[in-house]
Amino acid sequence: GEDVEQSLFLSVREGDSSVINCTYTDSSSTYLYWYKQEPGAGLQLLTYIFSNMDMKQDQRLTVLLNKKDKHLSLRIADTQTGDSAIYFCAVSGNTGKLIFGQGTTLQVKP
Amino acid sequence: DAGVIQSPRHEVTEMGQEVTLRCKPISGHNSLFWYRQTMMRGLELLIYFNNNVPIDDSGMPEDRFSAKMPNASFSTLKIQPSEPRDSAVYFCASSLGGGNTGELFFGEGSRLTVL
Numbered sequence: 001g002e003d004v005e006q007s008l009f010l011s012v013r014e015g016d017s018s019v020i021n022c023t024y025t026d027s028s029s030t031y032l033y034w035y036k037q038e039p040g041a042g043l044q045l046l047t048y049i050f051s052n053m054d055m056k057q058d059q060r061l062t063v064l065l066n067k068k069d070k071h072l073s074l075r076i077a078d079t080q081t082g083d084s085a086i087y088f089c090a091v092s093g094n095t096g097k098l099i100f101g102q103g104t105t106l107q108v109k110p
Numbered sequence: 111d112a113g114v115i116q117s118p119r120h121e122v123t124e125m126g127q128e129v130t131l132r133c134k135p136i137s138g139h140n141s142l143f144w145y146r147q148t149m150m151r152g153l154e155l156l157i158y159f160n161n162n163v164p165i166d167d168s169g170m171p172e173d174r175f176s177a178k179m180p181n182a183s184f185s186t187l188k189i190q191p192s193e194p195r196d197s198a199v200y201f202c203a204s205s206l207g208g209g210n211t212g213e214l215f216f217g218e219g220s221r222l223t224v225l
Contacts, residue, residue: 042216
């Protein structure tokens, strides 16, 4: 079945850029998503990219998609302490269901 | 606007007891999802409904778990009997359009502890 892999933890200093990576196995996804989960809360959609694009920029967020390598990344510029959260990559597999990665915990040190 | 509403937010129960988790999706959304989140297994899709009909329950762990959606504004996830390994945060999410091309809106979750 569909598999979505992420590294589990990333630690950066405030003001640095953060890059969170994701790889997936099924290439039939129309959209690929990044969700953010703050402590004690549910997931919230952060941004998404359409599968025929290779880059999308939204303020401090940049999403890069390499379809050939089935690799998705999220770059957060000028990372702030408020960006500390768990970030989930999600793709819609060939079953139509949204499949989430394990989540990457981003720790931002002041 | 009210988001997805889940209750209870926290539940502590003893092994063998019945647990019922409740969800009110966003009005107008036609798809509803139940997820379970644990440290070990991450976020798992248990079941999803489209227009109140269960479409895929392949993620339901075993017969002790059941889910219903009697109408467009209410769903329940029941565990009977509960076991310590069921301890997790259970999320309900809703969307307009099946969830595979649209945004999922998550509730704040129900944290279940089974002693």
